[in-house]
Amino acid sequence: MHWLVEPGFWSNPVVGTALVLGAVVAVVSGAVGVVVVVRGQSFAGHALTDVAMAGGAGASLVGAAPLVGFLLAGVLGGGSMEAAGTERVRDRDVATGVVLGAAAGLTALLLYFVSSSSSATGSTQSVLFGSVFTVSPSVVPLGVAVAAGTLAALFVVRRPLLLSSLNPELAAARGVRPRAIGLAFVVVLAASVALSALVIGAILSTALLVGPASAALRVARGLGGATLGAIAAGVAAVELGILASYDSFYWSSAHRSVPVSACVVGVILVEVALSALWSRARARRG
Amino acid sequence: MVARASASGLAVFAPFMANAWLAGTLVAIVSGAVGLFVVVRQRAFAAHAIPNGAFAGAAGATLIGASPLLGLVVFAVASALGVAALGRRRDDVVTALALVTMLALGAALLAASGAYEPAIDALLFGELLGVSRAEVVALALLVVGTTVVLTVVFRPLLYSSLSEEIAAARGVAVRVLDATFLVLLAVSAALAVPVVGALLTFALTVGPPAAARMLVRRPGRALALAAVLSLACVWAGIASAYWSGWPIGFFVGVYAAVEYVAARAASSWRDTRARP
Numbered sequence: 001m002h003w004l005v006e007p008g009f010w011s012n013p014v015v016g017t018a019l020v021l022g023a024v025v026a027v028v029s030g031a032v033g034v035v036v037v038v039r040g041q042s043f044a045g046h047a048l049t050d051v052a053m054a055g056g057a058g059a060s061l062v063g064a065a066p067l068v069g070f071l072l073a074g075v076l077g078g079g080s081m082e083a084a085g086t087e088r089v090r091d092r093d094v095a096t097g098v099v100l101g102a103a104a105g106l107t108a109l110l111l112y113f114v115s116s117s118s119s120a121t122g123s124t125q126s127v128l129f130g131s132v133f134t135v136s137p138s139v140v141p142l143g144v145a146v147a148a149g150t151l152a153a154l155f156v157v158r159r160p161l162l163l164s165s166l167n168p169e170l171a172a173a174r175g176v177r178p179r180a181i182g183l184a185f186v187v188v189l190a191a192s193v194a195l196s197a198l199v200i201g202a203i204l205s206t207a208l209l210v211g212p213a214s215a216a217l218r219v220a221r222g223l224g225g226a227t228l229g230a231i232a233a234g235v236a237a238v239e240l241g242i243l244a245s246y247d248s249f250y251w252s253s254a255h256r257s258v259p260v261s262a263c264v265v266g267v268i269l270v271e272v273a274l275s276a277l278w279s280r281a282r283a284r285r286g
Numbered sequence: 287m288v289a290r291a292s293a294s295g296l297a298v299f300a301p302f303m304a305n306a307w308l309a310g311t312l313v314a315i316v317s318g319a320v321g322l323f324v325v326v327r328q329r330a331f332a333a334h335a336i337p338n339g340a341f342a343g344a345a346g347a348t349l350i351g352a353s354p355l356l357g358l359v360v361f362a363v364a365s366a367l368g369v370a371a372l373g374r375r376r377d378d379v380v381t382a383l384a385l386v387t388m389l390a391l392g393a394a395l396l397a398a399s400g401a402y403e404p405a406i407d408a409l410l411f412g413e414l415l416g417v418s419r420a421e422v423v424a425l426a427l428l429v430v431g432t433t434v435v436l437t438v439v440f441r442p443l444l445y446s447s448l449s450e451e452i453a454a455a456r457g458v459a460v461r462v463l464d465a466t467f468l469v470l471l472a473v474s475a476a477l478a479v480p481v482v483g484a485l486l487t488f489a490l491t492v493g494p495p496a497a498a499r500m501l502v503r504r505p506g507r508a509l510a511l512a513a514v515l516s517l518a519c520v521w522a523g524i525a526s527a528y529w530s531g532w533p534i535g536f537f538v539g540v541y542a543a544v545e546y547v548a549a550r551a552a553s554s555w556r557d558t559r560a561r562p
Contacts, residue, residue: 042378043331046385084550094496097330098546101489105539108485112533203393207386214379259397265390272383 009246017137018242018260025196026208026234028147031154032192033213033234034227035185039165043093044081044186045209047100048193049202051077054103056198057110067142070198074190077103082179082186143199150191157184162223200238203261208234211268215275237267303528309417310520312425313478316432317490318498318516320474322509323467325495326447331381332369332468333491337475337484339365339388344480345395355480361388362472370465421481428477435470443467444505485535486523490516493542497549515545 009015036045055073056066077099084095154161164171164178171178196205216229241264249257324333340362347357365384372380436443446453446460454460478487494515498508519541527534 037379040378042382043334046331046382047334093328093330094325094492094546097334097488097492098496098543100334101485101493101539102543103539104485105489105536108533108539109536112536203386203389206382207390210379210382211386214383257397259390259393262390262394262397265386269383269387 005243005247009243012246013137015242015246017140019239021140021143021199022238022242023235024144024147025199025205026212026238027231028150028192029196029205029208030212030216030230030232030234031151031227032189033209034217034223034230035154035161035165036189036209037213037217038162038223039185041189042206042210044078044096045189045193046202046206047081047096047103048074048078048190049197049205050100050107051103052190052194052197053202054107054110055194057107057114061110061114067139067146067195067198070194071146071191073103074194075187078186078190079183082183139199143195146191146195150188150195153184153188153191157181157188161185201261204264207261207265207268208238211265211272212237215268215271218275218279233268233271237264237271240267241265303524305417305419305422306524307521308422309425309481310524311517312422312429313482313487314490314516314520315513316425316429316474316478317487318494318513319432319436319509320471321491321495321516322499322505322512323443323447324471324491325499326444327467329468329471330492331378332366333471333475334488335369335381335385335388336362336365336468336472337479337487339385339392340472340476340479341484342388342392342395345392349395349398355476358476358480359473362476363469366468366472367465370461370468417481424477425481428474432470432474435466439463439466440505483535486538489535489539489542490519493546494519497545500546500549500553519545 033045036042052070052074054077055069055071057069058064058073059066059069081092081096081099084091084099160171160176160181161184163174164176164181168178171181193205193209196208200208212233213226213230215233216226220226220229241260244263244267245258245260248263321333324330340358343357343359343361344354345357346361347354365388368384369377369381442453442458443463443466445456446458446463450460475484475487495508495512498512498515502508502511519538522541523534523537526532526537
């Protein structure tokens with residue numbers, strides 16, 4: 001097995017934390033991601049990572065826990081996107097963009113305060129590229145709790161949510177209120193994105209939200225199957241990516257490891273390409 | 287940012303600020319004009335993803351010793367063409383995947399080259415006060431080029447934005463036009479981003495044009511109003527940043543959002559008055 005798993009992989013506590021938290025985030029992102037792709041909300045899903053970043057910068061300014069700042073900013077930003085955008089579906093894109101622009105400006109200001117009040121640098125990079133290898137084990141209990149809450153909330157709203165996404169008229173006839181459902185989902189999305197942006201960084205947050213879900217939706221027939229497929233594909237991508245990143249330190253002659261984010265995104269792109277080939281082959285068979 | 291409240295408030299027009307005013311003005315005009323089509327064509331996600339993804343090109347160019355600007359342009363155009371080629375039906379998913387691919391590539395290139403990290407902040411947030419005369423000239427050329435391209439494609443682009451089916455039926459090459467628009471977006475982002483930062487460019491591309499579109503109906507007037515609102519954002523932003531000493535990205539982001547919210551309020555007030 002040594003050619004596949006380099007020495008110290010299983011006994012390394014940093015790797016252990018990364019494997020556990022990465023899997024937790026991948027499960028939540030896969031389940032939420034299927035709904036995101038079906039509803040066409042990838043942009044909001046990505047924008048919320050930047051919005052949550054403003055909360056992270058604010059939290060570090062006042063000395064609060066980063067996860068609290070990420071969650072608060074994500075829920076506030078998601079709520080304002082939804083409030084501004086649902087009157088006409090075609091305005092949603094613009095509303096998301098305006099909230100993103102304002103939040104990014106706020107992040108610039110807060111980071112400026114943080115960097116002028118302390119000598120800490122690199123907070124931008126750590127949020128953008130955040131590495132699972134730098135997460136402290138103390139985040140695990142709170143992270144698992146937020147993940148469980150997000151999944152439970154998604155489970156509760158799943159039926160009216162999917163009905164209003166796929167067939168708004170039928171949903172309205174059954175008494176589903178689309179704005180309330182949209183708001184509930186965006187809060188779930190914000191919590192999921194805030195958690196993953198903090199734990200694994202903005203790149204991986206978007207990649208895990210959209211990639212495995214779009215691959216699973218191509219292959220699976222029902223939405224339940226797609227959700228399970230997205231979770232499996234996401235977890236596989238994170239675990240394989242962490243392994244590849246760890247091993248790459250031993251493979252390269254210069255002993256420089258490839259970043260986890262690049263490895264995980266690589267695995268996800270392979271999954272998406274395979275799913276595209278699969279659906280093309282199935283279409284040809286008829 | 288250098289700025290500190292000066293004894294005489296008018297020092298904001300001092301000679302060393304000239305390049306900042308010029309660069310800001312040029313970027314505002316381009317962003318406002320290109321942004322109107324971003325809003326009409328609902329391409330805000332691509333407008334955000336392309337400049338953010340393009341920084342991978344800057345990292346890659348530094349690694350092989352080429353000019354970072356060249357890397358930015360090449361990567362921005364490549365991701366624009368990728369989105370145009372693959373993203374016909376589910377374009378938000380394709381845009382998201384293109385964005386994360388570029389960013390992950392950028393992270394890998396950064397790790398391979400090392401010692402480039404401070405430049406990311408400059409790319410994200412911009413350094414308006416550090417703008418050189420050469421960059422102002424490059425931006426002026428960009429304004430001329432964008433104006434020429436937009437004049438040529440203005441009518442067919444608008445037509446295909448409003449109804450793709452009718453435009454296609456009338457013989458407009460819809461896909462070529464879409465790719466042309468995305469490449470225009472990519473080139474203008476790649477040139478504007480190193481000067482004023484990705485955040486500021488993006489905020490100008492969405493907020494003011496969306497406000498303009500809500501206020502006036504005719505395309506030509508909306509284009510002019512978008513450029514004017516975008517200029518107002520940048521000029522007020524430069525002045526506020528100078529007097530407060532805070533980053534300009536904050537002011538431009540907030541002013542763009544305020545313009546959008548005000549335009550929405552004005553247009554819904556007009557609608558309720560029209561139907562008593």
